[in-house]
Amino acid sequence: MKLPFPTHLARKAAIAAALLATAGCADMQSSYFDTVDPTLVTVTTQNRALRSLPAPTGRINIAVYDYPDLTGQYKERDNVQSLSRAVTQGGSAMLIKALQDAGERRWFSVLDRSGLQDLVRERQIVTEMRRQYRGEENVDPSALKPLLHAGILLQGGIVGYDTNVQTGGAGARYLGIGADGQWVLDTVTVSLRAVSTDTGEVLATVMAQKSIASSSIRGSVFRYIMLDELLEIEAGTTTNEPKQIAVQQAIEKAVYSLVIEGAELGIWKFANPAAGAKLIAEYRNEKYSGAIPATAQSVLPPMTAGAAYITQTHPRARPAARRTTVRQLPPEPKESAPPAPPAAGDEEVLG
Numbered sequence: 306m307k308l309p310f311p312t313h314l315a316r317k318a319a320i321a322a323a324l325l326a327t328a329g330c331a332d333m334q335s336s337y338f339d340t341v342d343p344t345l346v347t348v349t350t351q352n353r354a355l356r357s358l359p360a361p362t363g364r365i366n367i368a369v370y371d372y373p374d375l376t377g378q379y380k381e382r383d384n385v386q387s388l389s390r391a392v393t394q395g396g397s398a399m400l401i402k403a404l405q406d407a408g409e410r411r412w413f414s415v416l417d418r419s420g421l422q423d424l425v426r427e428r429q430i431v432t433e434m435r436r437q438y439r440g441e442e443n444v445d446p447s448a449l450k451p452l453l454h455a456g457i458l459l460q461g462g463i464v465g466y467d468t469n470v471q472t473g474g475a476g477a478r479y480l481g482i483g484a485d486g487q488w489v490l491d492t493v494t495v496s497l498r499a500v501s502t503d504t505g506e507v508l509a510t511v512m513a514q515k516s517i518a519s520s521s522i523r524g525s526v527f528r529y530i531m532l533d534e535l536l537e538i539e540a541g542t543t544t545n546e547p548k549q550i551a552v553q554q555a556i557e558k559a560v561y562s563l564v565i566e567g568a569e570l571g572i573w574k575f576a577n578p579a580a581g582a583k584l585i586a587e588y589r590n591e592k593y594s595g596a597i598p599a600t601a602q603s604v605l606p607p608m609t610a611g612a613a614y615i616t617q618t619h620p621r622a623r624p625a626a627r628r629t630t631v632r633q634l635p636p637e638p639k640e641s642a643p644p645a646p647p648a649a650g651d652e653e654v655l656g
Contacts, residue, residue, distance in 0.1 A: 351554045355561050358408040359580040361573050365613045367404060368416040368455035368502075372396035372556075375462040391466050392493060393549040396556070400459065400497075403553070403560040412564060416455050424452075446620035456615040457508065457572075458500045461559075463552060465494035465514070481528035488520040493551055497559040499567065501612040508607045509566050513558040517551045520544050562588065571606045573613045 348356075378391040393399075397419050404413045431449050435441045468491045476485025498510040523541030530536050565588040567573050568581050575581030589597055 349550075349554055349557075351557045351561070352406060355403065355406050355557050356409050358412065358561070358564055359584070360408055360411045360576045362576050363614070364414050365412065365457065365573055366416060366453055366455040366615075367413045368418050368458050369397055369401055369404070370418040370421075370458070370460075371462075372400045372459075373462045375464050376466045378466050381468065391468075391548075392463055393552050395549070396463055396495075396552065399549075399553045399556050400560070403557045404459075406557070407560055407564060414453070416453055428452075451618045451620060453617060454502070454615070456502050456612050458502060459497060460500055461496040461498050461510075463493065464496045464512075465492070467492045467494075470516070482526050484522070484524040486520065486522045488518065491517040491519075493517060493548070493555055495552070495555045495559050497556070497563055499563060499572065501607070501609040503612060503615070504609045506607055506609045506612075508572050508609065508612055509563060509570055511559050511562040511566055513555045513562060515551045515555040515558070517548055518544075518546050567613075569604060 373396060374390060374392055374394055376392060380389045380391050401415050401417060404415045407413055428449060432444050435444050435448065469489060470492050471490040472488070474485060474487035477483055478485075492514055494512060494514040496510070496512045499508040500506070501508055521541060521543040523539070525540070526536060526538040528536050564573075565584050568575055569585050569588075575584075589601075593601065
């Protein structure tokens with residue numbers, strides 16, 4: 306014979322469950338507010354690989370004008386029109402950071418052209434101030450040096466963002482007690498190409514993609530304790546990978562690939578040829594998934610030779626001031642005063 310569950314015990318169990326749920330929420334809230342302090346961005350595995358690239362034979366001047374979002378997609382929201390973009394609009398800042406991280410700043414001297422108008426305006430202010438207050442028609446090169454120029458432009462952008470590429474989940478429930486989990490994968494794709502400033506030829510092009518994972522786990526209890534008393538408990542957590550971190554890692558992978566592919570094409574060279582050859586072999590194996598076709602056994606270099614290394618502009622030496630010789634003329638002779646008239650004698654009368 307099944308004995309009925311005591312009413313007072315059921316009420317105590319419900320109160321205890323409610324208190325535990327409240328305490329759990331308080332702990333979650335406390336732990337959340339304990340982690341809102343600003344922190345440095347974590348060095349990821351891809352960023353560490355980019356930093357560990359062997360050094361080149363010489364640093365290369367690279368110009369970056371923009372790295373836009375070319376997907377044109379907006380965030381998806383249910384029954385609401387959103388004006389927020391699906392991916393970050395700060396691609397150029399991420400690209401500049403990745404270029405500086407390559408080989409711990411040994412690979413590229415990055416020329417930021419995204420704020421070129423501001424830079425030119427500031428240089429005009431310096432020129433005008435020196436003209437007004439120092440009378441310089443031609444500014445002294447020691448006060449305002451020539452701008453560096455790059456032999457290679459980096460172009461490209463975020464070219465793809467695909468949502469719900471893969472979805473899945475699993476769950477179980479028995480007598481009102483159960484749990485389930487779900488996951489979703491999105492994909493972001495970036496493109497990066499090096500263009501010769503001298504000829505406009507596209508020297509090399511690479512593409513990289515990164516999956517963005519989102520997952521959720523949830524558990525719940527839904528059960529009648531008594532005929533008119535219901536126990537309901539829910540708990541869960543959701544984890545969304547930050548999209549800007551995924552875009553940053555995809556850009557870092559593109560820069561890493563461009564460095565190796567540029568070395569393979571002879572655009573630039575590793576200072577240690579043996580280390581460079583090892584990285585090129587690993588890159589080709591990853592690129593073709595271990596099955597390198599016969600047509601890819603040898604690659605043709607670009608038509609533009611020496612595109613990475615160009616001569617910089619140096620100011621002309623200012624002409625030395627001409628020395629003027631002043632001819633000293635002999636002093637003019639002084640005119641002598643006229644002689645005084647002789648004094649009058651006793652017998653002479655003046656008048």
